[in-house]
Amino acid sequence: MSSIMDSVRSIIVSARTKKDSTGPSSERRSRFGTVTPRYDAAGNLIAWQVRYPDPKRPGKKVQRQFKPDMEHEAHQWLEGERHLLELDRKNIQEWVHPSERRRRKRTSGSKGNGTWSNWTARTSRNGFTRPNAVAGSARALSRSRIT
Structure with a gap:
């Protein structure tokens, strides 16, 4: 029985890729959203994907990608979005989808x-x-x- 468990454990460990490794930068999940590293087929970091639930469309997600060297900015953006949603929840300022905000800024x-x-x-x-x-x-x- 022990040998079966050991073989299952070794299969699970060998099946892990660089994507599954834990570390200070790997996927950090909070109650609000996630900052997830994205890798190419060779295992190189290609982007940081930030996601959180869309408050206006249940079941949908708001997401944005950042360049590999922009992990800090990805976390800052997520924190800023959380703050905007807090303002919306308190009826101080209406939350607007980030792509709509970007469009408004371009046309302003x-x-x-x-x-x-x-x-x-x-x-x-x-x-x-x-x-x-x-x-x-x-x-x-x-x-x-x-x-």
Whole structure:
């Protein structure tokens, strides 16, 4: 009987891969979510996957991946998400899915020269964009002389 248990134990131990090893960085599970290392076929760390339950869609998960050297940032992001959900639970601030937040940030004028109001302020009534240079520039003067 003991030899059967020993052989089963050795099979289990030999079946373990680098993914199953325990250590300070291997999957850390909290009540809220997980930060899991992802490996390629050769056993090299390729990413950190962070997951937590989606509060608006039961049974679904919110997830994000971080580069191999960004374990600390992955844990920080998870902690930040937990904080945002706490604010939502206390009715202080509504929780918004991270991809929706990213989309809103992109369209809020963080890129280029901005928001819709900035664009309309730079655009004249006839649809031509006003020059970004100072008033009285050669470009502006040449346009006024042509028309």
